[in-house]
Amino acid sequence: MNKWLKSILTLTVLMFGMFVGGTTSFAADKPHYTIATDTTYPPFEFQDKDGEYRGIDMDMLKAISKEEGFTYTLKPMSFNAGVQAIQAGQVDGLLAGMSITPERKQSFDFSVPYYKTGVVIAVNGKDKDNKSLDDLKGKKVAVKTGTAGAQYAQSIAKEYDLKLSFFNDSNTMYNDVKVGNTVAAFEDQPVMAYAINQGTDMNIITKPVNTGGYGFGVKKGDNAELLKSFDKGYDKLVKSGEYDKIVQNYLGDNSYNYKKNAANEAAAKPTIWNILKENKSALLDGLFKTIQLTLIGIILASIWGMLLAVMGVMPSKIMRGISTSIIYLFRGLPMLVLAFFIYIGLPNLTGSKIPAFTAGVITLVLNEGAYIASFVKGGFLSVDKGQLEAARSLGMPYGKAMRKVVMPQGIRLTIPSFINQFIITLKDTSILSAIGIIELTQTGTLIIARNLQGFRVWLIIGAMYLIVITLLTWLSNWMEKRIK
Numbered sequence: 001m002n003k004w005l006k007s008i009l010t011l012t013v014l015m016f017g018m019f020v021g022g023t024t025s026f027a028a029d030k031p032h033y034t035i036a037t038d039t040t041y042p043p044f045e046f047q048d049k050d051g052e053y054r055g056i057d058m059d060m061l062k063a064i065s066k067e068e069g070f071t072y073t074l075k076p077m078s079f080n081a082g083v084q085a086i087q088a089g090q091v092d093g094l095l096a097g098m099s100i101t102p103e104r105k106q107s108f109d110f111s112v113p114y115y116k117t118g119v120v121i122a123v124n125g126k127d128k129d130n131k132s133l134d135d136l137k138g139k140k141v142a143v144k145t146g147t148a149g150a151q152y153a154q155s156i157a158k159e160y161d162l163k164l165s166f167f168n169d170s171n172t173m174y175n176d177v178k179v180g181n182t183v184a185a186f187e188d189q190p191v192m193a194y195a196i197n198q199g200t201d202m203n204i205i206t207k208p209v210n211t212g213g214y215g216f217g218v219k220k221g222d223n224a225e226l227l228k229s230f231d232k233g234y235d236k237l238v239k240s241g242e243y244d245k246i247v248q249n250y251l252g253d254n255s256y257n258y259k260k261n262a263a264n265e266a267a268a269k270p271t272i273w274n275i276l277k278e279n280k281s282a283l284l285d286g287l288f289k290t291i292q293l294t295l296i297g298i299i300l301a302s303i304w305g306m307l308l309a310v311m312g313v314m315p316s317k318i319m320r321g322i323s324t325s326i327i328y329l330f331r332g333l334p335m336l337v338l339a340f341f342i343y344i345g346l347p348n349l350t351g352s353k354i355p356a357f358t359a360g361v362i363t364l365v366l367n368e369g370a371y372i373a374s375f376v377k378g379g380f381l382s383v384d385k386g387q388l389e390a391a392r393s394l395g396m397p398y399g400k401a402m403r404k405v406v407m408p409q410g411i412r413l414t415i416p417s418f419i420n421q422f423i424i425t426l427k428d429t430s431i432l433s434a435i436g437i438i439e440l441t442q443t444g445t446l447i448i449a450r451n452l453q454g455f456r457v458w459l460i461i462g463a464m465y466l467i468v469i470t471l472l473t474w475l476s477n478w479m480e481k482r483i484k
Contacts, residue, residue: 031070033226035061036082036436038096039074040169040449043194043250044115044214045096047076047446049278051285057095059246060114064233070226075356076446077436078168080146081340085436086219088344090353093218093226097188099148100215109220111230113213115247119152120189120208124177125201130184133206137161142173142182149186152210168434171448174200190251198451272456279447286443287464293357293439294426297364301425302418304365305372306411310402312377323373330370335431339363343435360432368425375417379410419476423469440464 037057039045045055053074065072075082075091079098085091087107099117100110121141123130130136133156140163143150153164165182167173174195177185185192189208196202216230237243276283312323330338343359354362383406391401433442444461448454 031225031229033070033072033092033223034075034090035072036075036077036085036091036094036096038079038082038169039076039446040171041079041097041191042198042449043190046450047282048450049282051282056115056247056250057097059249060234060237060243061095063237063242063246064230067233067236068229070229075436076438076442078434079144080168081344081434081436083146084340084344086217088347089219089222089351090344090347092223093216093230095216097191097214098217099188099212101148101151101212103151104217107220108217109222109224109227110215110217111227112234113215114234114243115190115214116211117148117188117190117214118208118211119149119186120192120204121184121186121206122177122192122196122202122204123184124180125203127183127203131205133160136184139163139183140165140181142167142176142185144168144170144173144187147188148210148212149188153186169445169449170195171445171454174202175454177202194251272460275447275451275453275456276460279443282443282447283440283460283464286438286440287468289437290426290429290439290441291468293360293364293429293432293437294422296361297368297429298422298425300361300365301368301372301421304369306376308369308373309376309380310407312373313380313402313406315398323377327370327373327377330366331374333367335363335367335428336434338367339432339435356432356436359435360429360437363432364425364428368421368428371424372418372421375414375421376411379412379414379417380406381410382413383409415480419473419480422472422476426469426472427465 037045037053039047039053039055041055043055044057045053048054053076058074061072075085077085079096082091082094082096086094094108097115097117098104100113104110121133121136130139138161141153142165143153145166145168150164150166153162156162157164165176167176170187170191173185173187176182178201184205185202187195189204192202192204196204216227218224218227234243237246308323308326311319312327314320314323333341339359342362343354343356347353380402387405387409391405396404429437429439430441433439433445438446440461444457448457451457
């Protein structure tokens with residue numbers, strides 16, 4: 001029995017080691033940084049149809065890194081997750097149209113302001129009743145978590161009796177207003193103007209307030225050299241006129257006429273077929289990442305779950321207690337909370353970074369493994385106790401009796417549950433987009449940030465999930481018949 005357990009543990013450690021050790025090497029003579037960004041924030045950050053990161057912030061960072069001689073890896077995630085990743089030391093800097101505020105200065109060191117902005121309020125384009133802030137009194141409004149718009153809305157919520165709904169990305173926030181769940185959205189002026197210019201049917205009803213500057217942020221007291229390089233590079237771009245060219249490329253001469261530059265891309269009608277053709281590569285990459293996470297997660301979760309199940313039926317009360325406690329803990333924790341704890345919480349405690357993919361796999365293993373352990377343990381317990389006793393009476397040690405008699409029958413009884421858990425794991429991978437893994441759901445979010453075609457894109461993403469789940473169900477049913 002001990003050899004069997006040791007083999008499982010060794011295999012698990014080796015497989016995890018593959019991900020932890022799989023780092024990318026960079027030129028030794030150039031400093032390398034990990035930069036978090038919210039790529040659903042056009043015209044500052046977004047992903048184009050070729051999968052390239054574009055926008056004012058992205059082009060500026062590329063030019064600055066070239067000027068200052070450093071390299072970087074981008075980590076796309078929600079703005080709120082990016083702020084937490086900075087605090088946990090998972091990333092070195094955050095470039096995501098972040099407004100410089102006194103509150104943020106307590107936790108961040110900022111670059112010089114590189115863009116002046118302000119908060120505006122926008123309503124549905126068909127809304128003729130709400131024409132000013134006073135008209136919003138007592139009504140429900142939409143804000144984006146962690147942004148200057150959200151802070152402004154919170155500061156006046158009591159005065160105007162506003163009821164706030166929080167969202168992680170701009171497109172979802174806009175759609176909430178358009179369908180009537182909320183009456184207005186609080187957003188940064190250039191971002192809202194860009195969205196309207198791209199076809200979002202909304203109207204700005206206020207002048208910019210709380211005007212301030214966007215800044216590049218690092219954790220307070222850390223990465224001083226990176227911040228210094230950013231400021232020096234930005235200063236060079238301004239003096240050479242390169243920065244003005246970057247801004248004008250997306251916003252024109254402050255007239256928000258990016259549409260002129262995007263005419264060729266937007267010329268085709270936003271049909272499902274056109275969206276598929278333009279984003280085929282990104283969708284396939286997202287699908288591959290989803291399947292990769294699912295397969296690795298379910299294999300390791302099955303190993304971990306069966307180990308917990310075996311511990312749960314051992315004669316030792318201590319082993320059974322450990323198994324029950326672990327199953328209870330990880331079945332009780334919401335998967336999103338677990339993902340954030342592993343990716344952001346643990347680095348705060350240990351001081352060591354955890355790659356997002358590794359954190360995602362560990363999350364799947366712990367969460368799905370607990371459910372697998374629960375039904376596998378039930379399968380073992382459903383085997384008649386007399387069979388184990390008969391095997392022991394014939395001189396078999398406990399471990400061998402479990403492997404030869406109880407486990408084959410118990411696992412056979414749980415095959416339908418394994419198939420169901422496989423499908424659940426596939427769907428659960430979408431939650432991992434919150435920590436920056438660009439799987440199929442996050443791919444859809446990035447596409448929508450660029451083309452603002454939420455209904456069509458989510459229809460495509462949903463169809464892709466259904467096709468894969470159907471194929472997996474057919475395969476699983478075939479395997480079940482073969483095993484029987």
